[in-house]
Amino acid sequence: MHHRTASQNSEKITYLFEEVNTALKTKFGADLLNAQIDYDFPVFEVSKSAVHDVLEFLKNDQAMVFSFLTTMCGSHFPEQGEREFMLMYQLHSLEKNQRIRIKTFMSIKDIEVPTATDLWKGANWMERETFDFYGFRFKGHPNLKRILNMDEMNYHPLRKQYPLEDGSRDDKADNYFGR
Amino acid sequence: MSNQENKIGQAFSTEISEQKDYSILNLGPTHPATHGIFQNVLTMDGEIIVRAESTIGYIHRAFEKLAERRPYNQITPITDRLNYCSSPINNIGWHMTVEKLIGCEIPKRAQYMRVIIMELARIADHIVCDTVIAVDTGALTGFTYLFQWREKIYEIFEEICGARLTTNIGRIGGIERDFSPTAWSRLDSFLKEFPKGLSEFQSLVERNRIFMDRTVNCGPISAEMALQYSFTGPNLRAAGVDYDVRVMNPYSSYQDFEFNIPVGTSGDTYDRFMVRMAEMWESVKIINQAVKNMPDGSFHADVPEFYLPAKEDVYSKMEALIYHFKIVMGETDVPVGEVYHSVEGGNGELGYYLISDGGRNPYRLHMRRPCFIYYQAYTEMIKGSMLSDAILTMSSMNVIAGELDA
Numbered sequence: 001m002h003h004r005t006a007s008q009n010s011e012k013i014t015y016l017f018e019e020v021n022t023a024l025k026t027k028f029g030a031d032l033l034n035a036q037i038d039y040d041f042p043v044f045e046v047s048k049s050a051v052h053d054v055l056e057f058l059k060n061d062q063a064m065v066f067s068f069l070t071t072m073c074g075s076h077f078p079e080q081g082e083r084e085f086m087l088m089y090q091l092h093s094l095e096k097n098q099r100i101r102i103k104t105f106m107s108i109k110d111i112e113v114p115t116a117t118d119l120w121k122g123a124n125w126m127e128r129e130t131f132d133f134y135g136f137r138f139k140g141h142p143n144l145k146r147i148l149n150m151d152e153m154n155y156h157p158l159r160k161q162y163p164l165e166d167g168s169r170d171d172k173a174d175n176y177f178g179r
Numbered sequence: 180m181s182n183q184e185n186k187i188g189q190a191f192s193t194e195i196s197e198q199k200d201y202s203i204l205n206l207g208p209t210h211p212a213t214h215g216i217f218q219n220v221l222t223m224d225g226e227i228i229v230r231a232e233s234t235i236g237y238i239h240r241a242f243e244k245l246a247e248r249r250p251y252n253q254i255t256p257i258t259d260r261l262n263y264c265s266s267p268i269n270n271i272g273w274h275m276t277v278e279k280l281i282g283c284e285i286p287k288r289a290q291y292m293r294v295i296i297m298e299l300a301r302i303a304d305h306i307v308c309d310t311v312i313a314v315d316t317g318a319l320t321g322f323t324y325l326f327q328w329r330e331k332i333y334e335i336f337e338e339i340c341g342a343r344l345t346t347n348i349g350r351i352g353g354i355e356r357d358f359s360p361t362a363w364s365r366l367d368s369f370l371k372e373f374p375k376g377l378s379e380f381q382s383l384v385e386r387n388r389i390f391m392d393r394t395v396n397c398g399p400i401s402a403e404m405a406l407q408y409s410f411t412g413p414n415l416r417a418a419g420v421d422y423d424v425r426v427m428n429p430y431s432s433y434q435d436f437e438f439n440i441p442v443g444t445s446g447d448t449y450d451r452f453m454v455r456m457a458e459m460w461e462s463v464k465i466i467n468q469a470v471k472n473m474p475d476g477s478f479h480a481d482v483p484e485f486y487l488p489a490k491e492d493v494y495s496k497m498e499a500l501i502y503h504f505k506i507v508m509g510e511t512d513v514p515v516g517e518v519y520h521s522v523e524g525g526n527g528e529l530g531y532y533l534i535s536d537g538g539r540n541p542y543r544l545h546m547r548r549p550c551f552i553y554y555q556a557y558t559e560m561i562k563g564s565m566l567s568d569a570i571l572t573m574s575s576m577n578v579i580a581g582e583l584d585a
Contacts, residue, residue: 038517039279069409070521071530071552073545090519090532094406094420097427101519122409125555133243148236148584157244164241164248 009040016098017042023064027057043101051087051104052114058091058100059119066091066100069120072127074134076160082107087136089116115141133158193229193563195222201229204566208237212570214311215580219558219569226565231558235551239584246544250509251277252351252485254544259345261548262582265304265525267296267336267348272522275430276531277351279518283482287474289353290432294469295366296339296348297431297522298462302373303332304525305413305455305462308577312452313384315574316393325380331369338362352486353479370467377459385456394449398560398572405446408556411549412527414576417454418446424523431522435472436465448568448575455577484511509539526550526577550582 017037024032024044031050036043046054058066070090077084083105092099106113115138116123127138128147135156138144146153155162195201207218216237222230242261246254258269271293278285285293306329310322333343338361340348349355358366384390400410405418415422423440425433441457443450479486483502492499505511515537521530527549534543553576561569 039519041517041519043517068406070528071409071532071545071547073532073543075534075543075545088532090530094422094427099519120409121404121407122552122555125551126409129551146236148239150236157241164244 013037013040013042020044020064020100023061024054028054041099041101043103045103045105048104048106048113051102052116054102055089055116055119064093065095066093068092068094069116069122070099072123072130074130074136076134076158078160084108085111085134085136087113087130111135112137112139114139117141132156135159191227191563195229199224212315213573215578217573217578217580221566223566228561228564228566228569231561233554233558235554236584238580242546242585243544246541248540250539251513251541252506253509256345256347259347260581261546261585262304262525262550262579263344264307264579265300266344266346267300268522268524269529270346270348271297271431272520272524272529273531274349274351275522276518276520276533279520280516280533280535281482281485281513283352283480283485285353285480286476286478287432288476289478289480291469291473292354292358292478293349293431294433294436295466298466299332299335301525302459302462303329305459308574309452309455311574312394312448312571313390315571316390318384318387318390321380321383325376328373328376331365335362335365335369338365350479350486352482353477357478366470370463370470374463381456391449394452394571395447396445397448397568398564398575399445399447400556400560401446404556408553410527410553410556412524413454413458414451414553415527416441417443417450419444424521424528428521436468438465448571451575513537521547524549526579526582527553546585548582548585550578551585554578554583
């Protein structure tokens, strides 16, 4: 049984944060763009060109062993220009019971990212879902096609410009609640 | 764990030869044996599956998109429809995510009540899974006996929140009402009677020769492969990894309770069945401790801008009326921030990743659905096995369409 108080917990997170921050800074230098603690999560923003190397390092390095990919997802911030699309990975070190989040931003013109399926088999469907929702191109993915939506769909529905209801329909205009 | 080979499926050879004729079998989308809407296109060599491809998304309802248009309290009913066999865990997981965002401390009593509710939900979830494994091996009797206990659990939920399956239980900030005397007495009689029912079922199935012949070595996965595929929950524990969110990152006072994390060894159908079986006993233990040590105090936190006021206050107090309207219309301000919170759902780590821009709806809500993540290993796990084993493997993984497709 684990008996940990909140303050011990936050101390532990600060320590972990410093540890990973130093390691990433030494290894990747300018590719580490930002590091902060968001609630109980150390969050590291890295440049898109380095994201695969960062994940590989965190997964395989003996001091890090973030060998478990908890989840990944995308998000869209249309007003952020060059930093319009965000991709985040959450890693878990089961040995040390520590979690971190890796983020990278990119513009719509350059939405190709190396796949993480070579590191984790489980990244396969996660990336397909992220592709389906936002249109990220995962370079090297063995089977990058839509997973939850139908293949014929011609847009990526979680991008912010698309309304909640099917964008290809024009028979449901609603002036009161908006569609 | 590390000296196991990377084992997954493969009892028979799956090499595809040019000389042979293979038949294509469409298992699903709707098939009575798959307990949900799953399509798998199987390439068959007689009875043996040599290749499989699954198609999902038949009940995709765009929850993540929907959530971006809904106020926080209106997202709870969406979460009901993820893993609908244990909706209360989804509801409470979501509430705790929002509570983390707004920095709300929950009274001990409410935390213990939540533990009782979540563990009851876990039992209900595992009853469904384990009895269905038995049904798929031909043992219908155990199912008919044990299912009454799921009914009793639903009667408790009904008394607590008014609903049975899609519960919408609890609120942001606590539970909607204290347990009534009826709820307590139903809970008491459940705790008294259920162990007898569970032992009875266990004795029918656990060492049954036919059951063991059908499930041992059926759809196995090694610990390493399970981790590669980001398995969590009973399916991962059946492969021998003792990862449980309740212990690794305790929430809602789970650190106060004494319980074990059952693990298996070979990650096959029998181990998955046994892990769930043992977890039900552990859940009973946790509920007993929570009932025995139930703290006094309030069943909700003092967060009037999120927690609906009592109806009589709404009619008699100005502030309560204002808050009532603000909550119902979803006009409460939330902090800007980014949180992830996960709970141990019936099927594994259920996580909510929430980005708030301070508006009335989440800016982005991503749900880490354990089913979605581990179901991708299914086609690998059934390769080289018989068709009837594929059915068993699916039911033992407890793939729930609602959680899979979101």
